Amino acid sequence: MPLLDLNPDELLTTTRSVRKRLDLTRTVPLELVKDCVRVALQAPSGSNRQTWHWMVVTDAEQRAEIGRLYRRAVQTYLNSEGTCASLFPEDPERHAVQRRVGDSVAHLGDHMGEVPVLVIPCLDANEAPEYNEAGKWGSIIQAAWSYMLAARARGLGTAWTTLHLMYEKEIAELLGLPDGIVQAALIPTAYSLGTDFRPAARQPLEQVLHIDTW
Template sequence: MSLLDLTPDELLTTTRSVRKRLDLTRPVPLELVKECISVALQAPSGSNRQSWHWIVVTDAEQRAAIGRYYQRAVRTYLESEGSCGSLYPEDPERHSVQQRVGSSVAYLGDRMGDVPVLVIPCLDASAAPEYNEAGKWASVIPAAWSYMLAARARRLGTAWTTLHLMYEKEIAELLGLPEGIVQAALIPTAFSLGTDFRPAVRQPLEQVLHIDSW
């Protein structure tokens, strides 16, 4: 499959969390997922440990089971005070955006088990120093983002999700994860319905940039 004709900046700024535009009916070749993970393995790795592991779930029953846990977690989240729709009440524009995000989160929550491929990046927690929580996650998170960029270039849609971690133990048992292997995210992967994604609305640089001091 040919890659999308995107400049590096276009790839970085248009790789979005895709929820409502995931094609739930089109199979995703496993070889395509492996290509994306191969790219991800070139990401920076703290102390060159590369203590990550990648669980790729394609079995329909396993996907459905994970989807049920995710659906329960999403419903709990959306009922909480800190959910997407309740953020930024003082900023009408951002509040409206967050309400749309909440709608797409609910949509994916009801359909996670139907997504053709679920990718769960994991790390071996025993390989990271206990005193450095940032260093513990600093390898697997860039690698997962590289996976999402590689997927976008191959016309696949993805989304970074972590709500399934409300049921991390149950999902670990379902997938047979060894002791000490922890999950970093749940990344639904499917062909996207269209590839015309655009940069998102973000705060102006001047509001978040600090030079030399706060």
């Protein structure tokens, strides 16, 4: 399919975590998902080890079970302290943004099992250096982000989620993951309802940029 007409900066700044605007009724061709993974395989990895694996789940029963576990994890998260909605009480504007994020997290929690494709980027921990956590996770996270960018360019919506890791063992057993294969994220993938996403509000550059010294 043709790519969206987005320049590199637009692609990077408008690839959002899509939760409420995932089309749960439209089938996503597996070849389209494979195209996105092929792009992701061009990402850098520590010592060029390429220790990643990509679990793509399309089976309805498996998706439903992952969705059930994810819903439980979301409920635990939203009932705990420090959730999206309870952050930044001293900043009304940012608090309102986080509350909207919390609402969308809850929505995805209710519908994760209905998303047509669930992608779980994994890492072979047997091949990862134990002494370097940054190098370990840095060998999969940017590849997963590349996958999300490639999906956005093709009219697909995705979201970076990790709450399923509360039940990582159960999901590993469900999917038959070998020992040593660890899950980095759960990325719901579906056609987005519209493609008109905009950059999100972020902290001013001056608050986070340090040149030469803190």
